[in-house]
Amino acid sequence: MQTNWWKKAVIYQIYPRSFQDTNDDGIGDIKGIVQRLDYLAFLGVDALWLSPVYESPNDDNGYDISNYEQIGEEYGTMEDMDELILQAKKRNIRIIMDLVVNHTSDEHRWFQESLKGPDNPYHDFYVWRKGQNGGPPNGLISNFGGSAWTYVPELGEYYLHLHSKKQPDLNWENEKMREAIWDMMNFWLEKGIGGFRLDVIDLIGKVPDQEITKNGPKLHELLREMNQKTFGQYDVVTVGETWGATPEIAQLYSDENRQELSMVFQFEHINLDKQTGKRKWDLKTLEPQELHDVFSKWQTELSGKGWNSLFWNNHDLPRIISRWGHDGSYRELSGKMLAIYLHFMQGTPYIYQGEEIGMINYPVSSIAEVDDIESIRMYKERIQQGYSEKEIMKSINAKGRDNARHPMQWNNGVQGGFTKGTPWLPTGNTETINVEAALEDSNSLLYTYKKLIDLRKTEPVIVDGDYTKVETGNTNVLAYLRELAGEKLLVMVNFSPSDQRYQLDFVPSVKKWLITNYSEELSSSLAPYEAFAIKIK
Known part of the structure; x- marks a missing residue:
């Protein structure tokens, strides 16, 4: 049944609220995604991962689901969803649903029933505990700050929420709850979707009484059961969001013999610009060599034992060009450098909406x-x-x-072509950064992404080749080799806004230029943000 199509695929993430609005209420909708499918087919992506479009009070922008089998009113109807699946399929594009099964909204019917007390069969669908010494059951802290326990006086009990108090955690010990989740997942799989992105999936094995949240002892057992009861019967991709994964843990999830998930999102590289032991808000400067070491570790340690996901951006992360590139005069060059560095590695690349046109952060005062x-x-x-x-x-x-999350920039017209109404978040610099302008310029960042997507489909060495980190004698110049059946690929990038000299312990002889953001010539130094990939003899 499984064909592993996703190993050659490039997946495009859509944040539906900000992608394309068709009814001018300022919120993107499913019809808007249908309207833009030809653009996505032109880009060449194989699948679209949609952030949640389910019914939700939007306490956490849809990651608090109140009905898994209904579409949120602001996004449209289930008929719109069926049409999107059908129209995408006609263009050989699969739809991947973002699914949150660690918690629901407190407005979900299950939780409303749960509040009726211990005798209600749904009470045990969630994690309820008595307090200790006049306070919460223990010291678990919510990911959004404050205690992870909220007291319900009518019941004399606390419920667990590792996120907002409007996001109560499901009790994965309860078999009936799990069966309800399997039924819901199969509902979507039978509609013909291409898979699931599983939000904070490393939390479902939690043991709250021992204050274990991530990577609990029963986590992998639960995932094998999920595989067996749902997506294991279908030719789909599954990717788990796992903030606590190491390469060893990622192998457990993504080793095909274990029958759990296709791959996970791991975030070791994403944490490199925060102070050690502190929160993401405690900033520090990125060291390119440190980034290269982390990528190289994951490339090497998962090789043959699991599968990597490759990404710079998503709906929770700042724009990569503003973060680690240069969002001024080198915006496009640094964007191309970042894309080339990532896309020649082994794994499935994810492109976040607007990344391909070089959208940047939106500063507020x-x-x-x-x-x-x-x-x-x-x-x-x-x-x-x-x-x-x-x-x-x-x-x-x-x-x-x-x-x-600021709206997608389609053209330089009113609200960047996202809406004729007032957008839910303001649009950014649409004057120079928009899809229409990028399509008209054959040298734009968009065409670099298009070429990288094409290369993954035509060059087996990118999908299956071995990875070797290459020393350059310069911490700003990052390089690696990919090798398969006698074919050798060299990727080199300058992660800085100034010229950088480098030294290799071999002399590369060019067989074929695959891509570059400057001209097709080798020298002993790289220009600001220069990047290339060549086949060598």
Whole structure:
């Protein structure tokens, strides 16, 4: 049944709220995605991962689901969803649903029943505990700050929420709850979707009484059961979001013999610009060599034992060009460098909407302009702790989740072609950064992405080749080899805005230029943000 089509695939993530609005309410919708399928087919992507479009009160922008089998009113109807699956399929594009099964919304019918007390069969669908010494059951902290326990006086019990208190955690010990989840997943699989992205999946094996949240002892057993009861019967891709994964743990998830998931998102590289032991808001400068070491470790240690996901951006992360590239005069060059560095590695690349045209962060000057629940909570917390407003806003502008969520920039018209209404978040610099302009310029970043997608389909060495890190004698110049059946590929990038000299312990002889963001000539130094991939003899 399984064909592993996803090993050659490039997946494009859509944040539906910000992609394309067709009814001018300022919120993107499913019809908007259908409207843009030809563009996505032109780009060459194989699958679209949609952030949640289910019914939700949107306490956490849809990651708080109140009905798994209904489409949120703002996004359209189930008929629209069926049409999207059908129209995408006609263009050989699969639809991957984002699924949150660690928790639901507190407005989900199951939780509403759960509140009726211990005698209700749904009470045990969630994690309820008695308090200790007049306070919560223990010291578990929510990922959004504060205690992970909320007291319900009518019941004399606390419920667990590792995120917002409007996101109660499901009790994965309960077999009936699991069966309800399997039924729901099969509902979607029978519609013909191409797979699932599983939100915070490493939390479902939690053992709250021992304060174990990530990577609990029964996690992999639960995933094998999920595989067996649902997607294991279908030719689909599954990717788990796992903030706590190491290469050893990632092997457990993605080793095909274990029958769990296709791959996981791991975030070791994403944590390299925060201070050690601190939160993501505590900024530090990225060291390119450190980044290269982390990527190389994952490339080497998962080789033949599991599968990598490759990504710079998603709906929770700031725009990569603003973060580790250069969002001024070298915006396109640094964007091409980042793309070339990532896309020649082994794994499945993910492109986040707008990444292919070089969208950048959207700086704000006050907390009143911020929508993201995580940023707002951090702001309140840090103001109380005595941080200066200036310091907090600097962190939000660098790392806040809103950066990724501003509307897609289609053209330089009103609201960038996203909506004729008032967008839910303002649009960014649509004057110079938009799809229409990128399509008209054959040298644009968009065509670099298109070429990288094509190369993955035509060059087996990119999908299956061995990986070797190459020393360059310069911490700003990162290089690696990919090798398969006598074919050798060299990738080199300059991760800085100045010329950089390098030295290799071999002399590369060019057999074929695959891609470059400068001219097709080798020299002993690389220009600012220069990047290339060549086949060598």
